[in-house]
Amino acid sequence: MQTSEDTQLSRAFFLILLAYFSVHVVLRTALGGTFEYDEAEMFVLAQEYHLGYGPQTPLYNWIQAFTFDVFGPTTFAIALPKNILLFATYALTFDGFRRLLPVRTAIAVTLALLLLPNVSWEGQRAGSHSIAMLALIGATLNILARRIAAARRGDHFLSHAILLGVALGLGGITKYNYWLFPLPLLLTAGLFPDIRQALWRKDLWLTVLVAASLLALPMLWAVTHIEMTVSSADTLYHPPAFNALPAPLLGVATMFAETLAALALLLLTLLATRLPFGRQMFAAGRPATLSLWMLTSGITGLIAIAFPVIGFGVTDVQARWLIPLLIPLAFGLMIWVTPTLSPRILRNFFRFCAALALLIIVAIADTRLRGAGSDSLDIETLAQAIEQDLPENSKPPAVISFNFYFPGNLKFLRPSWTALPSHPGGTIPEDLTHVVVVGTTNPENIMAKLAMHGLIALDPELGPLHTVTLPYRFEDEETRDVPYVIIPLKNNK
Numbered sequence: 001m002q003t004s005e006d007t008q009l010s011r012a013f014f015l016i017l018l019a020y021f022s023v024h025v026v027l028r029t030a031l032g033g034t035f036e037y038d039e040a041e042m043f044v045l046a047q048e049y050h051l052g053y054g055p056q057t058p059l060y061n062w063i064q065a066f067t068f069d070v071f072g073p074t075t076f077a078i079a080l081p082k083n084i085l086l087f088a089t090y091a092l093t094f095d096g097f098r099r100l101l102p103v104r105t106a107i108a109v110t111l112a113l114l115l116l117p118n119v120s121w122e123g124q125r126a127g128s129h130s131i132a133m134l135a136l137i138g139a140t141l142n143i144l145a146r147r148i149a150a151a152r153r154g155d156h157f158l159s160h161a162i163l164l165g166v167a168l169g170l171g172g173i174t175k176y177n178y179w180l181f182p183l184p185l186l187l188t189a190g191l192f193p194d195i196r197q198a199l200w201r202k203d204l205w206l207t208v209l210v211a212a213s214l215l216a217l218p219m220l221w222a223v224t225h226i227e228m229t230v231s232s233a234d235t236l237y238h239p240p241a242f243n244a245l246p247a248p249l250l251g252v253a254t255m256f257a258e259t260l261a262a263l264a265l266l267l268l269t270l271l272a273t274r275l276p277f278g279r280q281m282f283a284a285g286r287p288a289t290l291s292l293w294m295l296t297s298g299i300t301g302l303i304a305i306a307f308p309v310i311g312f313g314v315t316d317v318q319a320r321w322l323i324p325l326l327i328p329l330a331f332g333l334m335i336w337v338t339p340t341l342s343p344r345i346l347r348n349f350f351r352f353c354a355a356l357a358l359l360i361i362v363a364i365a366d367t368r369l370r371g372a373g374s375d376s377l378d379i380e381t382l383a384q385a386i387e388q389d390l391p392e393n394s395k396p397p398a399v400i401s402f403n404f405y406f407p408g409n410l411k412f413l414r415p416s417w418t419a420l421p422s423h424p425g426g427t428i429p430e431d432l433t434h435v436v437v438v439g440t441t442n443p444e445n446i447m448a449k450l451a452m453h454g455l456i457a458l459d460p461e462l463g464p465l466h467t468v469t470l471p472y473r474f475e476d477e478e479t480r481d482v483p484y485v486i487i488p489l490k491n492n493k
Helices: 004-031 037-045 059-071 075-097 103-113 122-126 129-152 158-172 176-180 182-191 193-199 204-224 233-237 247-280 289-311 319-340 343-369 379-389 405-413 443-452
Strands: 398-400 434-438 465-472 475-491
Touching: 004 075, 004 103, 004 343, 037 059, 037 122, 037 405, 059 075, 059 129, 075 103, 075 122, 075 129, 103 319, 103 343, 122 129, 122 343, 129 158, 129 176, 129 193, 129 319, 158 176, 158 204, 176 182, 176 319, 182 193, 182 289, 182 319, 193 289, 247 289, 247 319, 247 343, 289 319, 379 405, 379 465, 379 475, 398 405, 405 434, 434 443, 443 475
Parallel strands: 398 434
Antiparallel strands: 434 475, 465 475
């Protein structure tokens, strides 16, 4: 039973979260700048509503397309849904844990998200689909927590089964790796009797039915457009970081190294909170059932995916792909350690997290106000150069590149131009006469890009190669040379 003080503390934490993410919206809108790769992707793909958008599942594109419809394709429309979803991630996580833990412990566990750079930093800097996944991870956790809390009181609500199905269905169309969060949790619940009794109920069939109904059409699209769905599978086979290891172990070694690196800030912070205990710093006692469940789920998930990584010869596994497993590991560690801390140490932990949040705000601003990064490259200069080199009175061209960065940013600056994705797909105007291939000088790559979209060059011999020198917003000495080729089209069929 929560006290009035707990209620006030919960309300204060919600307001702090709201203020924090509101600041990010204002800051991102005010500073402007060039869009990072994932953000630029939205200007290419999220202008229309489809069941699929290539290798990514569609939920974030739908949210972004709706925001574009309401506010127009602007920087504000990019920043708003991102931060609403991040706020929802933290708020839903806290609301779930406060039903199972003391409020201060629930706050500390929620702040574990802040100690995962792939969530707190990359989510703000350049995230898109993974942010929708985070929000649905928060929603899934919230419903699981409500179900467990109800079981502890001897209650049971059919609505929880329906809502869990909604969360699973929507989560499944955020990113494919979302399933690394709920499946290990539901499976390992069988090891803990009180959690098993709360989650393994007969109404799970209703959960499965609701989830399947939401997943049916997007998954059908993915299966019937398999070439587009697997078009980024080559990222699993990037050059490995540990060349000295036997080939079957390359991907697994990378996976565990990425896991440790992603958890490093959290682990160091927890070690710092235990330093005052001296020789007893590692004697945190036996983890509570909730902590053990979270830790078991994360570890089980890592072991499970190690088998296909070895079996398929995967050589590269990035920490951002492991976020659904990193989160329960982080939560489990926080639930374990937090109850052992004195009120003074816990207050210092909260102060550290507040300082870290402010540092993130400052660092995000700093990256956009100085330096020669992709977020400050002057794409307007590229747009003007292309306009000058296009034939006089020609129709707006289509732009394609090896990723979404140039097409997306050019689409933002020149809305009448067509931005084509770097994978099969996209809508091509019937009256398209020219396509601009940006960022590559290899004739084979250029022709492959055209063929991928069914476009045929008017002349088999490519036209002249153009190069434009792009400045950076706040860097006078550094520039970047960007090549492009303007290709007249025979047809666009």
